[in-house]
Amino acid sequence: MANVLVNDASLADIADAIREKNGTEETYKPAEMGAAVRGLQSGGGSSENAVWQYATFDNGQAFRNATFPDDYKAEVKILGHKNGVALGYFFFNSNISNISLEIENNEVTVSANSIFNACQSLKNVEFKNTPFKINNGASMFGNCKILENIYGVLDISSANNVAGMFGKCNMLKEVRFANETIKVSLSLVESNLLSDDTVQSIIDGLMVVTTAQTLTLHADVKAKLTEAQIATITGKNWTLA
């Protein structure tokens, strides 16, 4: 192996960069620096999964142009006790893959129109301190074509508009609704991978309605329903299409 002359300032600069990224005050010998660099988490050590706190939701497109490293989990905590508007909060963010959204007071309702619409890399959404109460779910997860899991419980009992809520969610497997909180027509027609538990949560989530509403499921999902499940759906005055 050839020997290369490196000055102290260069080594100190490398060590400073490692300490900056991993948030420690460690000292490093040159032979230890390679391992230290490899030990850095992608996205920047201690800054990974930083929690943003917002006083209210009223911050449209807040994360539209934010750039996140691969597999980064963005944790957003919403403070305050007022109902809010989260119109397009993450709208068209193309690189975020994991989002955790915590709302301090789960009694407030949120207008979630297009909140995640067209997040093309989004795989997992976690709602903490649920149920997450939504009064507008239009296009909420629309065009999230690789979204697989929505963790936490959604309550859409005050929503009159859920058009396109799951449009083009072709990979969706998991989502949960609070019991008897769905009151307007809902479509998951493009989601053929829904788990059995998800399907049961949807059925349990349907309110008994006086004006017939329509639940639209993918043909593959519909074909797996039991007679009892179909009877429950139609018995709540929902048409199953």
Added chain:
Amino acid sequence: MKLETINGIRVLTTSNEMWLYNSKDKVISDKVYLGVNADETAWTEIDEAEKARLEALLESETETTETTDDYAEAGKILLGVSE
């Protein structure tokens, strides 16, 4: 289009290569289980060509492109809903 009652549930089906369409909810289906008070006349029969035309129309309505106009449109949807 055929309406029959199976296990107490009204079921709409179609013949081969035909589909059921609900213009109010913009839903296309091969088989429909009607809610207890649902009106079966909300459903009409369409052929494959009409299905393709409607799907293309629905596709263009739901596909999102990254423009300010589209975002503004989302805002209109929001503002147009009684909450």
